[in-house]
Amino acid sequence: MVKTVNERVVEETLKQALKISRVAAKERGKIAKLIKTLSKKIAARLIESDYSLSLPSGKRKKAIEKYLKECQSEIAGELSEYREEFQETLSGLAVFASADAAQTINAIVKIELMPTAGISKAQAKTLASEGWIGGKTVGEMFSRLGDKVADKVKEFARKSYAEGKTVQQMTRELTGYKDRNGVPHPGIIEATRKTAEGIVRTSVLGISNAARMETYRDNASVIKGVQWVATLDLRTCVDCAMRDGAAWDWDGNPISAHNFLYEEPPLHVNCRCVYAPVLRSFKDLGFDDFDEMPESTRASMDGQVPESLKFSEWFESxxxxxxxxxxxxxxxxxxxxxxxxxxxxxxxxxxxxxxxxxxxxxxx
Structure with missing residues (x-):
């Protein structure tokens, strides 16, 4: 059976999302390594600090507070340096996602259908720094991550002070260790690693989707709306899976049978959903002489929203x-x-x- 243009566009959009997910995986590895490095650095700062159980309680408390200020500066500096590098990656990714979206459609239709080939580097840079992902910018998410890491260290250090732990005991717990039975005990800030990885992955997928959407909107004369495409597997949440196949026009009105409100992915942290464009038909675009169109797209450029595997059907399998x-x-x-x-x-x-x-x- 010959696939329609819009069905092929959905397939190619998912392939692009897979490429971009590999970038997300690489960045997750970087941020995980950064968290591990931070653990070692704040442990080293403790060893170099003035804290000692031999000091009177007042002086020990002051030593802890001084140590925490140094840690806060260390955490903010490390995350800020990574964020700047990460936003450069996001900017380049936005340019790629946008251009690839336009080029893919033109390649499928076999004519220069998309007049706007993608966003500029300046637009991409603005999107990476100022774009909202779930109502927050990348900078705001990293700022909150820094606060979370600093709070973990603060809570741990003050509790250790109250319990009279030695520097050796504290550094061991900061970096992580294995007990006598070989059971691993993660470092104190290891719990923030998943949060950090979630920020990175969500940002990569969110910014790339936003870049594609900019290109789709710039070509609204060709694209009549967008369709929600979910990755149906055991990691897909019900919210995302139920939206699979839902489509809207540029005013947020449904153009397929559903009752969902228009929202742009990511719907949540680690959301892997994307929007695929729904192209208008040749007739809608004013092409009356179909003989001039490529044979492979004459009948398949019908403007119809492609049917996807419904969640209920997949679920029953x-x-x-x-x-x-x-x-x-x-x-x-x-x-x-x-x-x-x-x-x-x-x-x-x-x-x-x-x-x-x-x-x-x-x-x-």
Whole structure:
């Protein structure tokens, strides 16, 4: 069966998202290494500090406070240096994502359909520094990360002071260690690594999606709207999976059968969803002489929103354990027993309902 142009565009958009996810994986490795390096540096600062159990409590307290100020400066400096480098990466990624989106469409249609080939380097730089991802800029997310890391160290240091721990004990806990049974104990700020990796991954996918959207909007005469494309696997949340295939025009009105409000991905931290463009038909674009069009796209350039694998169909292909993992035990049991449908999982704002909210809607 011959695929329509819009079906092929969805496929190519997903391929591009896969390429970009590899960049995210590389950056996650960098930020994980940075967190580990920070652990060692703040441990080294403690060894070099004036803190000692031989000091009177007042002087020990002052030594701790001085140490914490130094740590805060160290943390802010390291994260700021990485953020600047990371934003340069995001800027380059935005240029790539935008240009690739336009080039892909032109290659599929086999004519120069997209007059605007992509955003400029200046636009990309602004997007990387000022673009909102879930209502926050990259700089704001890193600032909050720095506060979180500093708070972890502060809480640990003050608690260690109260418990009378030695410098040796504290540095061991800061960097992590294995106990006598070989059980590993992560360093104090290791818990922030997942947060840091989430920021990096979400930023990479969010900025690249925003760059594509800039190109789509600049070519609104050719593109009539966008379609939500989710990666359906066991890591996909219900909110994202239920949106798969939903499409909107540029005014946020549905152009496919759904009740979801228009929102731009990422929908949450680590969201992997993307928007694919929905191209207008040749007829909509004013091409009356179809003989001038490439043979491979004459009939397939129909402007229709491509049907995707619906979440319900994909879900039914999974076993009970996988279904439970996605919905959670309580929601799965309600679904299995026929007390709720997939439509019941979503509230009027297009959000997945909690188990408590579901029970409140049922007459049990």
């Amino acid at each position: 999974l076993d009970a354990d996988e279904q439970t993992e996605i919905l959670g035990k309580g929601r799965y049991e309600l679904y299995r027993d026929g007390k709720i449908t997939f439509g019941d999982l979503i509230d009027q704002n297009g959000r997945a309902m909690t188990l408590k909210e579901l029970y409140e809607t049922l007459d049990l």
